[in-house]
Amino acid sequence: MTATLIAGCGGTTKGSDAASGGDEKASEGSANPDAPLKEGLKIALLPKEIDNPYMTVMDKGGTDAVTELKGTGKAVGPSDAQASSQVSYINTLIQQGQDAIVIAANDPNAVAPALKEAMSKDIAVVTLDSDAAKDARQVFVNQASSEEIGRSQVKLIADQIGGAGKIAILSATPNATNQNTWIEFMQDELKKPEYSKIELLPTVYGDDDDQKSFQEAQALLQKNPDLKGIISPTTVGIAAAARYLSSSPYKGKVKLTGLGTPNQMRQFVKDGTVTEFALWDPGELGYLAAYAAAALASGQITGAEGEKFKAGKLGERTIGKDGEVILGPPTTFNSDNIDDYDF
Amino acid sequence: MNTVARLLRWETVLFVLCVLVFSFGATTTPEFTEQGNLSFLLLDYSEVALLALALVPIILTGEIDLSVASVLGFCSALTGALWEAGLSFETIVPLVILAGIVLGSVNAVLVVRLGLPSLAVTIGTLGLYRGLAYVVLGDRAVTGFPENYRPLATDSIGFLPYAAIVVIVVGLLVALLVHATPAGRSLFAVGLGEGTARFSGVRVGRLKIALYLLSGALAALASLIYTLRYNSARADNANGMELVAVAAVLLGGVSIFGGRGTVAGVALALLAMAGLRNVLFLDDVSNEIQNVITGLLLIASVLVPVVVKPRRTNDVPLETTSVDDGRRIGGDIDGDPDRRLRRDHEGV
Numbered sequence: 001m002t003a004t005l006i007a008g009c010g011g012t013t014k015g016s017d018a019a020s021g022g023d024e025k026a027s028e029g030s031a032n033p034d035a036p037l038k039e040g041l042k043i044a045l046l047p048k049e050i051d052n053p054y055m056t057v058m059d060k061g062g063t064d065a066v067t068e069l070k071g072t073g074k075a076v077g078p079s080d081a082q083a084s085s086q087v088s089y090i091n092t093l094i095q096q097g098q099d100a101i102v103i104a105a106n107d108p109n110a111v112a113p114a115l116k117e118a119m120s121k122d123i124a125v126v127t128l129d130s131d132a133a134k135d136a137r138q139v140f141v142n143q144a145s146s147e148e149i150g151r152s153q154v155k156l157i158a159d160q161i162g163g164a165g166k167i168a169i170l171s172a173t174p175n176a177t178n179q180n181t182w183i184e185f186m187q188d189e190l191k192k193p194e195y196s197k198i199e200l201l202p203t204v205y206g207d208d209d210d211q212k213s214f215q216e217a218q219a220l221l222q223k224n225p226d227l228k229g230i231i232s233p234t235t236v237g238i239a240a241a242a243r244y245l246s247s248s249p250y251k252g253k254v255k256l257t258g259l260g261t262p263n264q265m266r267q268f269v270k271d272g273t274v275t276e277f278a279l280w281d282p283g284e285l286g287y288l289a290a291y292a293a294a295a296l297a298s299g300q301i302t303g304a305e306g307e308k309f310k311a312g313k314l315g316e317r318t319i320g321k322d323g324e325v326i327l328g329p330p331t332t333f334n335s336d337n338i339d340d341y342d343f
Numbered sequence: 344m345n346t347v348a349r350l351l352r353w354e355t356v357l358f359v360l361c362v363l364v365f366s367f368g369a370t371t372t373p374e375f376t377e378q379g380n381l382s383f384l385l386l387d388y389s390e391v392a393l394l395a396l397a398l399v400p401i402i403l404t405g406e407i408d409l410s411v412a413s414v415l416g417f418c419s420a421l422t423g424a425l426w427e428a429g430l431s432f433e434t435i436v437p438l439v440i441l442a443g444i445v446l447g448s449v450n451a452v453l454v455v456r457l458g459l460p461s462l463a464v465t466i467g468t469l470g471l472y473r474g475l476a477y478v479v480l481g482d483r484a485v486t487g488f489p490e491n492y493r494p495l496a497t498d499s500i501g502f503l504p505y506a507a508i509v510v511i512v513v514g515l516l517v518a519l520l521v522h523a524t525p526a527g528r529s530l531f532a533v534g535l536g537e538g539t540a541r542f543s544g545v546r547v548g549r550l551k552i553a554l555y556l557l558s559g560a561l562a563a564l565a566s567l568i569y570t571l572r573y574n575s576a577r578a579d580n581a582n583g584m585e586l587v588a589v590a591a592v593l594l595g596g597v598s599i600f601g602g603r604g605t606v607a608g609v610a611l612a613l614l615a616m617a618g619l620r621n622v623l624f625l626d627d628v629s630n631e632i633q634n635v636i637t638g639l640l641l642i643a644s645v646l647v648p649v650v651v652k653p654r655r656t657n658d659v660p661l662e663t664t665s666v667d668d669g670r671r672i673g674g675d676i677d678g679d680p681d682r683r684l685r686r687d688h689e690g691v
Contacts, residue, residue: 083579
C-alpha cells in the first residue's frame with residue numbers, strides 16, 4: 001500500500017498548494033493608510049465551535065462590526081473543536097469568494113495550508129483568540145498581554161482587601177503555561193512598595209476540576225483562617241471557590257477575584273460573595289478582529305509592525321510584533337455592569 | 344421482471360442520487376463545479392473512503408470493525424512521535440503501516456481466535472486505540488512534515504487529487520478481491536451462513552484474520568494521508584470517522600448482516616455523500632442540519648429495500664422471510680445457499 005502511495009503519487013508535484021505563494025504576497029503588497037474602508041465587504045467568522053457560548057459572543061461582536069461597516073458578515077463553523085474540522089469551512093469560504101476570514105484556530109498548523117491558499121486568492125486572514133501559524137495569517141488579535149492580566153489581578157484584590165493581609169492564588173494545573181506566566185507577573189507586581197503589607201501564600205492547584213478547586217478553596221481557609229483574599233485566574237477555579245465561599249461563614253469577609261465569565265459569576269456577585277472579577281470581553285475581541293479584517297481587505301494595512309487602523313468604538317490600534325494586535329486590559333465585572341454581559 | 348429488478352438495483356438508485364446531488368450543486372452554486380472545489384470535494388473524503396473500503400469485506404462476512412478511525416488516530420499520533428524523535432519519513436511509513444497491521448491483528452485474535460462478537464470487541468478497541476494514541480502523543484500536535492511528501496496528500500492533477508488516485512487504486516484492488524477471486528466468493532458465503540461456508544471448505548478463521556489485518560493496514564495508510572494533508576499529527580485526528588465510513592458502506596447497499604453488497608455501490612455512496620456535504624457547505628447549511636440530512640439518507644437506504652421488498656415475492660415465493668430469519672441466527676438448516684446467493688445478488 002505504501003508503494004502505491006509513493007508510486008501513484010510520485011513524479012510531478014505541480015501544486016494547487018499555495019504554501020509558497022501566500023505569505024510572500026502578504027508582505028509584498030504595500031499599505032495605503034489613507035485608503036477608505038470598502039463598503040459591501042464579505043467577512044466570515046470561523047469560531048472554534050459554533051455552539052460555544054464564549055465563541056457565540058465573539059461572533060456577534062464580529063458580525064456587528066461588519067454591519068457597522070455596511071458589509072455582509074456571517075459566522076460559520078464546526079460543532080466540534082477537532083483540529084481538522086475547520087478546514088472544510090475554510091475551503092468553502094474560499095470558494096464563496098469572501099473578502100476576509102476571521103478565525104479562532106483549533107490547531108495552528110492543521111488550518112495553515114488552507115489559510116495560505118485563502119491568502120493566495122487575496123482573501124484577508126485574521127486570527128483571534130487562538131492564533132494559527134504566523135505565516136498563515138496577516139493579523140492576530142490577542143485578548144490581552146500576560147503582563148496586563150497578571151498585574152491587573154493584583155490591583156483588583158489589593159483594592160478589595162484594603163491593601164493589607166494574606167492572600168493566596170488558586171490556579172489550574174502546576175504546568176499550565178498561561179497560568180504560570182500570569183502568576184509570575186502577579187509576584188512581580190506584589191514587589192512594588194504599595195503592596196508591602198500584602199503577604200502571598202504558596203499557590204494551590206485545583207487542576208481546572210470543579211470538585212478539586214472547591215476542596216482546595218476549603219482547605220486554604222481551614223489552614224489560614226486569617227486569609228483576606230483569593231485570586232483564581234481560571235474560570236473553573238473562581239466559580240468553584242465562589243460556590244464554597246457563598247455557603248461558608250467567610251462569605252463577604254474573604255475577598256475573591258480572578259478570571260471568570262459573567263454568567264458563571266452573576267449569582268455570586270448578586271449575593272455579595274464576589275465584588276469584582278475580570279475577563280476580556282469576547283464581543284470586543286470579535287469586533288476588533290472584524291475591523292482589522294476590513295482594514296486588510298481595503299488595503300489600509302498589510303499586517304506589518306507599526307501600521308495603524310481605526311477600529312470603530314475601540315479607537316485607533318497599532319499592529320505590534322508578528323502582526324499582533326492586543327485588545328487591551330481585561331474588562332472588570334461588578335454588580336453595576338454584570339447584567340450587560342451574557343456569556 | 345428482469346428489467347424491473349435491474350432498474351431497482353441499489354447501485355442504479357445510488358447513481359441517480361449522485362447525478363441529482365451533482366446537478367443540484369452545479370445549478371444552485373456556481374462555485375461547485377470549479378476545479379479547486381471538485382478536487383477538494385474528493386480530497387476531503389479520501390480518508391473516509393479508505394476506511395469504508397477496509398470495512399466492505401469485513402461487513403460482507405457479517406462482522407464489523409468500529410476501531411478503524413481509532414487505528415487512524417493511533418497511527419497519526421505514532422507518526423508524530425516518530426517524526427519528533429528524528430526518524431526519516433521513509434522509515435516512518437513502513438513502521439506506521441506495520442503498527443496498523445498489529446492493531447488489526449489484536450482485533451483478529453479477539454474476534455476469530457477467542458470467538459468474541461466483533462461489535463463488542465471493536466467498540467472496546469475503538470476506545471483502547473484512541474486512548475493509546477493519547478499515551479503516545481498526549482494532547483500535543485506535531486507538525487513540520489517534509490515539504491517533498493506533503494504535496495502527495497494536498498495536490499491534484501487537474502481536479503483529481505493524488506490521494507484520490509490512491510483511493511481509486513485501493514478501491515479497484517478491493518473490488519477485484521471481493522468480486523473476482525475465490526476468496527471474495529468465500530466472503531459472501533461466510534456472510535450468508537458461516538456454518539455452511541465452513542462445511543463447504545472455506546477457512547473462515549484465516550479469511551477473517553486476513554480481513555482485519557487489511558483493515559489495519561488501510562487505516563494506517565489513511566492516517567498517513569490525513570497527517571500529511573493537515574500537516575498535523577494529533578491523537579484526536581479523525582475522531583468519530585468510523586461512523587461516517589460505516590454509513591457509507593451501508594448506504595452503498597452492503598447488508599449489515601453480511602452476504603450482500605458491491606464495492607461499486609459503496610463507491611457511489613461515497614461520491615454522493617462527499618458531493619452532498621460539499622453542496623451543503625457551500626449553501627451555508629449548518630453542521631446540525633447536515634447531520635440530519637445524512638442521517639435521513641442512511642435510514643432511507645435501509646428502509647427503501649424493505650418497502651420495495653414485496654416485489655421480490657414474485658421471484659421467491661413465500662419462504663423469503665423464513666430464509667432471512669435462518670440467515671440472521673446463523674442457522675442455515677434449510678440449505679440451498681446457492682439460490683439465496685443468487686437472489687441476494689439481484690440487489691434490492
